[in-house]
Amino acid sequence: MITTEQANDIRTRNEQVHAWMKERKVNSYYPEQLAKELGIALPTNDELSALEVYEFHTNPPERYFIYIDAEQARATTWTGENLGRVSFGNEYRSNMGDKRVNITIVAVNGRVYHGTYYKGAGDYARVKMAKERRVTA
Numbered sequence: 001m002i003t004t005e006q007a008n009d010i011r012t013r014n015e016q017v018h019a020w021m022k023e024r025k026v027n028s029y030y031p032e033q034l035a036k037e038l039g040i041a042l043p044t045n046d047e048l049s050a051l052e053v054y055e056f057h058t059n060p061p062e063r064y065f066i067y068i069d070a071e072q073a074r075a076t077t078w079t080g081e082n083l084g085r086v087s088f089g090n091e092y093r094s095n096m097g098d099k100r101v102n103i104t105i106v107a108v109n110g111r112v113y114h115g116t117y118y119k120g121a122g123d124y125a126r127v128k129m130a131k132e133r134r135v136t137a
Contacts, residue, residue, distance in 0.1 A: 001057060002050045010051045014043045049079040053108075056083055060109045063128050068103070068117050075105045075113075075125070084108050091119065103127070 002010075016038055021029065035042050043051075056064075067076045068086060075084040089102035098120030105113040105127060115127030 002054050007051055007054045007058075010043050010047045013040050014048065014051070016040060017042060045079055049077045049081045052077050053081050053083065056107070057109045060107070060111050060129065063126070064113065066105070066113075066115075066125050066127055068123050068125050070117075070119070070123070075107070075127075082108060084113070086117075088117070093120075104130075 017029075017034065020034065020038060021027065031042055066083060067078055067080075068074075069076055069080070070086075070088075073086045073088070074082055075086050076082055084105040084107035087104045087106075089104075091099055091101045094100050098118065101117040101119050103115055103117045103125055105115075107113055112130040113127035114130055115125050117125040
């Protein structure tokens, strides 16, 4: 996992890119043009994925959009970085006609998430952190 300093550097460069795009009201850019204009190394996909994993660990989200590798039973970032182990429930058809599966994820950040894997629509899931259960004496 990356360090706090590396995360801050990637986050800062990414914010600069988004600020530049917002200022010019554009949705895309030529990387060479932008790097030259901003005078920075643009964050790579690998760096952005590493930042996502870092933030997933340091600030566990309540809700998350996650990718599912069904063959390996893993939850991942969009570039394939591991975010947790997936357990699958029964497959069912929604009223929209697509295939869905209830899932439970034991995440690398120590939390448990539950949600729906949209098997019929792609390899993604929407999940929510499970409530902590307290044992009373």
